[in-house]
Amino acid sequence: MLAKRIIPCLDVKGGRVVKGTNFLNLRDAGSAVELAQRYSDEGADELVFLDISASEEKRKTLLELVKSVASVLRIPFTVGGGITSVDDIFELLNSGADKISLNTSAVENPQLIYEAAKRFGSQAIVAAVDVKKVDSSYNVFIKGGKEAAHLDGLMWCKHVVELGAGEILLTSMDKDGTKTGYDIPLLSELNKVITIPIIASGGAGELFHFYEAFSAGADACLAASLFHYRELEIINLKKYLHEKGVPVRI
Numbered sequence: 001m002l003a004k005r006i007i008p009c010l011d012v013k014g015g016r017v018v019k020g021t022n023f024l025n026l027r028d029a030g031s032a033v034e035l036a037q038r039y040s041d042e043g044a045d046e047l048v049f050l051d052i053s054a055s056e057e058k059r060k061t062l063l064e065l066v067k068s069v070a071s072v073l074r075i076p077f078t079v080g081g082g083i084t085s086v087d088d089i090f091e092l093l094n095s096g097a098d099k100i101s102l103n104t105s106a107v108e109n110p111q112l113i114y115e116a117a118k119r120f121g122s123q124a125i126v127a128a129v130d131v132k133k134v135d136s137s138y139n140v141f142i143k144g145g146k147e148a149a150h151l152d153g154l155m156w157c158k159h160v161v162e163l164g165a166g167e168i169l170l171t172s173m174d175k176d177g178t179k180t181g182y183d184i185p186l187l188s189e190l191n192k193v194i195t196i197p198i199i200a201s202g203g204a205g206e207l208f209h210f211y212e213a214f215s216a217g218a219d220a221c222l223a224a225s226l227f228h229y230r231e232l233e234i235i236n237l238k239k240y241l242h243e244k245g246v247p248v249r250i
Contacts, residue, residue, distance in 0.1 A: 003249050004214050004246050004247060005045035006044055006223075006248070007044065007045060007047065008039045008047055008227045009224045010036065017030050017031070032068075039234070040075050042235065046075055046078065046220070047075060048222060049066065050101065051082055053081075066096060070095060073096075076098040077097050077099070078097065078098065078169075081101075086112070089119075090119075093124065099124050102126070103127075103142060107140065117163065117165065118164065122164050124166070125167075126168070127165035127169070128171070129160070129171070131170070131173065132174055133174055137152055141173060154190060154193055157193070158193055161194050161196055166197075168194065168199065169199040170190060171202045175203030177202075178202075178205070179203065179205025179206070180205060182203045183203065184213070191217025198218050198220075200216075204221065204223040204226050207237060211240070211246060
């Protein structure tokens with residue numbers, strides 16, 4: 001069985017790592033390079049870097065910052081935000097990223113996923129899907145959660161798999177920053193309809209929440225403030241999961 005992964009996330013705005021609740025009320029969480037170095041040393045399996053205002057501000061990802069973060073890492077590194085073309089993807093992969101996360105640009109131009117997967121391989125393309133529950137369905141949101149895409153979350157995830165995405169980064173906007181646990185019903189539903197790995201995001205607040213998400217079908221769990229502010233140490237989390245029978249790298 002493949003090891004389950006623990007992935008810290010750096011949400012970057014204005015060159016600094018930030019964290020909020022439900023995508024709002026952002027507060028500073030420190031230097032991206034310093035946090036990246038720390039997570040690489042502390043046993044994180046991968047790192048995700050999201051330039052969360054790039055798409056909304058219609059600009060490219062902070063390339064020099066990506067290079068600086070990549071220079072201190074010894075673990076796989078995923079970058080997202082403001083990526084609109086295959087050339088953008090090439091530039092980021094050439095700057096030290098191992099994978100690319102596509103969200104807004106994938107919704108606005110689904111063909112980009114197909115073209116990127118064909119050129120760089122599905123393993124390098126992560127489809128980031130931000131969903132919020134509206135009535136009884138999960139709706140997709142783009143541009144840092146500020147704009148409804150008028151797409152059903154589960155159907156969109158199925159479609160990006162067909163286009164060639166190798167992994168889905170699934171964020172529950174309702175759960176984001178709440179520390180009340182991942183959206184387990186959403187994870188369970190998605191696990192029934194796709195076969196590629198799922199990264200669960202949004203809601204981690206304690207050890208059990210990670211175990212719960214892995215039990216619901218997540219292949220990796222992503223968290224931010226819990227790690228940034230040292231409320232939970234990665235090594236202690238992995239020891240807990242190992243004791244619960246979850247395969248992890250320690």
